[in-house]
Amino acid sequence: MTTTSSTTWAPETFLTAVGHAVWAPSIHNSQPWRFRRTAHGIDVLVDRDRVLPVGDPDGRAARLSCGAAAGNLLLALAVAGAPGTYVLGRDDALVRLTPAAHRPATPQEQRLFRAIRRRHTNRHPFADQPVEPGVTARLTEAARLENGWLDFVVGDQAIDALAALIREADNRLNADPRYVAELRAWTRVADGAVEGVGRQAGGPAPHPAELMARRDYGGAGQRESRDPAREPVLAVLGAHGSLHTDDVRAGMALQRVLLTATDLGLAAAMFSQPVEVPETRRRLRLALGRPDDPHLVLRFGYAPTLGYTNRRSVADVVES
Template identity: 80%
Template sequence: MTTTSSATWAPDTFLAAVEAAVWAPSIHNSQPWRFRRTECGIDVLLDHDRVLPICDPDGRSARVSCGAAAYNLLLALAAAEVPAAYVLGRDDALVHLTPAGHRPATPPERRLFRAIRRRHTNRYPFADQQVAPGVTAQLTDAARQEDGWLDFVVGDQAIFALASLIREADNQLNADPAYVTELQAWTHLAEGALEGVGRQAGGPAPHPAELMARRDFGGAAQRQTRDPAREPVVAVLGVHGSQHADEVRAGMALQHVLLTATDLGLAAALFSQPVEVPAIRERLRLAMHRYDDPQLVLRFGFAPTLGYTNRRAVADVVES
């Protein structure tokens, strides 16, 4: 793939990059992004029709997802040897990319690009298998490279306290009939659905005794009544700042972390419930001794790969 003589990328380069971008994570697999090729670059836009009104009323999670998609876009262009520079919050675009010349992709860029299609949110029980020493430092560095922070929660007492916040938030959310209705609307029985979370990808039904409360995507009841991992690896991700552009930057940090984990052979689970309830988000911030709000709780380890969510066609997310 090559660029034209104009200031932007060729149409085939643009479409190939978008095809990689859409494999970013999004809450309920709502895919709240759109992409626009302009005379001078590429814009990543928020699709306001796909912002969840109950779960994400201010669009924070949607902006995080768009940031993750933008990170995939940057990797795809780098892998095509036509990399991009970017700015946040230009006009109506969350991210605006411009060509940055030609150069070979770096080895880390190639590895992370190859991980895009393998990465997925794992909603199955994690095995009692220890994560190798030094991995947490690599994940922390991945967040730091995007101006983010990733604080690992260490010790039984701290992990149980975090798990308690997740469960409390999950219980509060599920007590709202509108939240349950919205969640069910994005839960699909058909595995071929191009959006939402299917039964296989959604994992088994949450069990009251499991350590970290998961959303219920309609899976079958599980026999397991406790978390098998005796030393779960759990972290909280955030960025410095609370503006919309900072939330987009959090998504870029998130995706860098998740792709690094995938490249290292790790499974990852995402928990946004404690961030969705303002009072509990504040308690989590205080527990992490951070000035800035946390954006997401992540868990890393080893779990079976049993189901992926699907994505809409590129033509459905591109603006003419």
């Protein structure tokens, strides 16, 4: 049996699942989540001490990350033979999980679960290798399955316009000394740190001539200014609605998209700068013709795995 009663999961099942949940992405690898085992299930909570006051003043990115962690949690429970169902909370618990009827994990759940520890954010150059036809449709479907949306940006003019928005937002953020100080606080010289972004995972220093403006995590400078990939695959992710629960839902959609990409052998990069600046977020929404604000810009392609960020221990993220 995997549960102690009909209403909750056994402690060992809970802790093992949390060990997989923490491998979700978060801004600067801040890991703004906590997990609580209750008499009726598992709560996923935002760790308010890890919400970035400058980069994420309204907690939007933290809620996105907690949604992604909840997606991992659900996969881990399903593969353990103890699946769950969930509701999105409106109080301190962003997601409330309760046990569902026992069933074997589906082949898709097994594939996505195996991708959890292989998934990473690529902050290095992408190879000049085209993405196979049909991949974009599978990624779009992955977002749709979690009630999210993924719009691919196609054509030189649209790609250049998106890149310009990212660079404009990046420049505005870097003009704020508070933002720069916050970024530096999460930049880790030692790659073994359990939080933040180490130099290897952070990639090389961004070059002014790069198409997509990346954050500077203190890496070494580049000689090459040209983006090796001549046909970047770019997309914008979001969810339907503007409530806090929709931010969580967007995170669940994000994680399914990222795990699907990993399962397909793709690397992914994330650009949140244009949604961190309200004006560029509004302009991006208008350019997409969407009624809902976007949550993230994603880039997909092929790249070697050159560095992972680490995670805090399960004991550090569990509440009693």
